[in-house]
Amino acid sequence: MIPAILRRAVLVLAAVVALLLGADFLVAHHPYFGIDGLPGFALAFGGLAALATLALGAAAGRLIARGAFDDD
Template identity: 55%
Template sequence: MTVTGRKILFALVAVLALLVVVDSFVTHHPSFGIDGTPGFAAWFGLVSAAIAVVVAYGWGLLMRRPGERADD
């Protein structure tokens, strides 16, 4: 990871942490209970985005073929 990348990541994590703090001060209207806990969206977002990337990467390892297709 480049230096700029690391800086951006640091800034983003900071903003995320700040918003999680803010999140614990607002009233929630949960539909299923857990989704009303403070910071739920943050960790759920991190986990699901990570899963999406890893699954897509894995699928790409299996199914991605180099080179363009004949009539694309």
């Protein structure tokens, strides 16, 4: 069951992403490496970077989680 506030947040963010994608076609890019000047690159790269970070964080989290607050 998805809380209503999260569903609304997803919808708002999706709208923001769509707006930014549209804006990305309108602005003049000044790329450093070519690919970073493609419209939509920042959205795709940001999403992939977030996925990779979450996957890496989740995998590492199983190993490094230690416990409650360190009173030592």
